[in-house]
Amino acid sequence: MLGISRGKDLIGLDIGSYSIKAVELRSKKKDGEDAYELKKIGYELLPHDAIVEGTVIDSAAVVETIKMVFDENKIANKNVAISISGNSVIIKKISLPAMEPEELAESIIWEAKHNIPYPFEETNVDYAILTPPDNAEGKHLDILLVAAKKDKIANYSNVIHQSRKNLESIEVDVFALQNAMEVNYPEIIHDKTFAIVNLGANITNVIIIEKAVPQLFRDLSLGGSFFTENLSKDLNISFDDAEKLLKGLPVQNVQPEQLQTVLNMNIQNLMEEIEKTFSFYEAGEQSEKKIEFIFLSGGLSKLKELQISFEQKFNIKTESLNPFRKIDFDEKKFDSIYFEEMAPLFGVAMGLATRKMDK
Numbered sequence: 001m002l003g004i005s006r007g008k009d010l011i012g013l014d015i016g017s018y019s020i021k022a023v024e025l026r027s028k029k030k031d032g033e034d035a036y037e038l039k040k041i042g043y044e045l046l047p048h049d050a051i052v053e054g055t056v057i058d059s060a061a062v063v064e065t066i067k068m069v070f071d072e073n074k075i076a077n078k079n080v081a082i083s084i085s086g087n088s089v090i091i092k093k094i095s096l097p098a099m100e101p102e103e104l105a106e107s108i109i110w111e112a113k114h115n116i117p118y119p120f121e122e123t124n125v126d127y128a129i130l131t132p133p134d135n136a137e138g139k140h141l142d143i144l145l146v147a148a149k150k151d152k153i154a155n156y157s158n159v160i161h162q163s164r165k166n167l168e169s170i171e172v173d174v175f176a177l178q179n180a181m182e183v184n185y186p187e188i189i190h191d192k193t194f195a196i197v198n199l200g201a202n203i204t205n206v207i208i209i210e211k212a213v214p215q216l217f218r219d220l221s222l223g224g225s226f227f228t229e230n231l232s233k234d235l236n237i238s239f240d241d242a243e244k245l246l247k248g249l250p251v252q253n254v255q256p257e258q259l260q261t262v263l264n265m266n267i268q269n270l271m272e273e274i275e276k277t278f279s280f281y282e283a284g285e286q287s288e289k290k291i292e293f294i295f296l297s298g299g300l301s302k303l304k305e306l307q308i309s310f311e312q313k314f315n316i317k318t319e320s321l322n323p324f325r326k327i328d329f330d331e332k333k334f335d336s337i338y339f340e341e342m343a344p345l346f347g348v349a350m351g352l353a354t355r356k357m358d359k
């Protein structure tokens with residue numbers, strides 16, 4: 001994706017604005033099928049404001065944290081796959097008549113120039129042909145066009161180089177999540193319509209997939225850091241205390257009812273934004289669209305009330321996306337309680353690590 005990809009075993013490295021996550025897998029055969037085993041995993045918090053709105057501000061802090069993730073977990077492989085997200089990444093689904101590959105390459109450039117709101121010279125463009133649904137007549141190609149600003153890519157590749165790692169692949173968060181889902185929920189991906197909502201600190205990725213074909217990708221400016229900011233403002237407490245409250249820890253002089261009122265307001269706002277995205281999908285195209293499942297991931301999805309709020313608001317079965325569901329691991333090396341705690345955080349990193357193993 002987005003210009004570089006060389007096909008080696010890679011470390012999936014998810015550089016979020018709140019934390020950095022790393023996953024290393026080993027591919028193997030199990031009952032004749034491709035399977036994965038977890039080799040290494042790493043997680044470190046980033047200092048507040050090191051990455052703001054998807055831009056690396058304090059590159060020294062980010063480099064330091066990447067090095068810690070590798071060193072403390074004895075990850076020796078230096079080849080990494082990262083992903084980017086947010087408003088300098090554009091994903092568009094376009095439909096073109098079926099054509100020869102050379103013609104297609106030209107058409108893609110034309111489409112990119114007309115569909116992407118940035119100067120073409122300032123963007124890296126890539127595309128993927130979507131598998132046509134069973135009933136398609138094969139007369140057109142559904143294509144996902146992906147474009148990212150070059151300065152955004154440079155911003156992230158710089159910290160990888162400064163950390164003395166080799167940047168082998170750049171993806172977008174939403175594709176990595178889709179991939180984590182494909183590996184771990186094969187029975188659902190092929191015949192259901194579902195949404196993945198990855199609730200991070202600054203960005204919430206929403207993906208809607210219909211029978212293995214992605215229909216909608218959105219990166220919304222929503223997430224846990226907005227909850228923390230509002231808690232801090234409305235309850236007149238420090239950012240750190242707000243963070244504790246969000247994680248369910250007690251803070252002096254804050255009454256549970258006060259906390260609940262502010263939390264409810266934030267949850268309600270979040271639900272309204274997600275509803276707009278879901279409605280956009282359901283209102284589009286001719287046939288009746290219905291989301292059958294919602295999978296939640298990301299740090300904010302650990303907020304207990306959220307799963308219930310989703311179920312109540314949308315009346316759709318909602319569960320936590322477990323990116324380790326089909327991944328084997330040595331129980332002597334990895335603690336299963338730790339996994340349960342951490343699973344919501346590793347969707348993107350796992351998707352990045354699995355993707356490369358396929359190639």
Ligand SMILES: Nc1ncnc2c1ncn2[C@@H]1O[C@H](COP(=O)(O)OP(=O)(O)OP(=O)(O)O)[C@@H](O)[C@H]1O
Pocket residue numbers: 015016017018019020199200201202203204223224225228243246247248297298299300301302303304345
């Ligand atoms: N137990 C918890 N309960 C509620 N919220 C939590 C919990 N643990 C972490 N969070 C919140 O989750 C957010 C971090 O999630 P995550 O690690 O997925 O973000 P990120 O990938 O680093 O950020 P982004 O992708 O948005 O740049 C923070 O806002 C944090 O406050």
Ligand SMILES: [Mg+2]
Pocket residue numbers: 016017200201298348
């Ligand atoms: Mg994230």
